Amino acid sequence: MSFVEYSDCIQDGDVAIVYLGHESMTPVKVKRGAQTQTRYGVIRHSTDLIGQRYGSKVTCSKGGWVYVLHPTPELWTVNLPHRTQILYTTDIATITMMLELKPGSVVCESGTGSGSLSHAILRTIAPTGHLHTVEFHQQRSEKVLEEFKEHRVDHMVTVRNQDACKDGFGVTGVADAVFLDIPSPWEAVRHAKAALKKHVLE
Ligand SMILES: C[S@@+](CC[C@H](N)C(=O)[O-])C[C@H]1O[C@@H](n2cnc3c(N)ncnc32)[C@H](O)[C@@H]1O
Known part of the structure; x- marks a missing residue:
């Protein structure tokens, strides 16, 4: 499984x-x-x-x-232990479509929260894509990494315990898409720009 x-x-x-x-x-x-x-x-x-x-x-x-x-990510979304507010499947479907995610996509996300969106992103970008997810709350970042391991998707995701607004996503020029679900997303826009592939910005 x-x-x-x-x-x-x-x-x-x-x-x-x-x-x-x-x-x-x-x-x-x-x-x-x-x-x-x-x-x-x-x-x-x-x-x-x-x-x-x-x-x-x-x-x-x-x-x-x-x-x-x-x-499945859909069943996980309605069964996961809530540590934060989460995104639900109807919104996740719109986000996935508007970001044009597909197998192989490299995605940056913050905050990871309870990992509801993360699981759906991982299923969409598998088997060759990668998710860089940033969560500044230490316990949340540790718990979600535990879940990624239990769900055998940890090889496709890097969890960073840092502030996306101050420290960004830990990658430069590699992302096909960035999604921000944080209270002040405008403070992370310069880091989102740095993380995106050059041609995505053109
Ligand atoms: C609404 S939750 C995200 C829910 C997530 N999209 C899901 O579907 O489970 C917002 C998360 O962002 C984190 N957060 C808020 N500001 C942040 C920042 N500047 N950097 C990193 N994480 C942040 C919070 O700790 C919280 O866990």
Whole structure:
């Protein structure tokens, strides 16, 4: 499993989305020997999850059932732990289109926040693109890096714990697009200009 590649079967170490209903889903770290409690009873990872196909209907110990879904950026956006306000999928779709993102794009983003937009960018620019994301809140930058590792997208992203308005994005002349979701975006415009590829500015 990776957030940028589809796998058929659930494996130890995956993050799967347990879907109880449209208003009730939860991300689960799949671990041999572990159990997840739901209102329909227990899900035993070793027997109920590992080796099953993504999308399967899994019967819990009280007889109720859930679907176990492959993670996507869209499902992550509605299930992620909120550390900030986040961008939702309708706005992310517009941003992706207006920035003309595609596989191979190099993107700069600030702030990373809860990583909702970041996950969608990564899926769009995979497998050869790169995201440079800047977050000045140390714990947020550490937590999102942990999530990128768990979601197996960390090879495509550089997280920088710095102030985008003072210190910029840490790269010069490489970005196809820059997106700012910070309170004073105008203060980062000169750094955005420095990060962009020359031909993007022409
Ligand atoms: C609204 S949140 C971003 C949400 C993100 N787009 C998402 O979808 O999850 C704004 C984030 O920007 C960070 N931030 C604000 N000003 C910043 C700056 N000058 N440099 C870096 N990060 C900044 C905040 O700490 C916060 O985490």
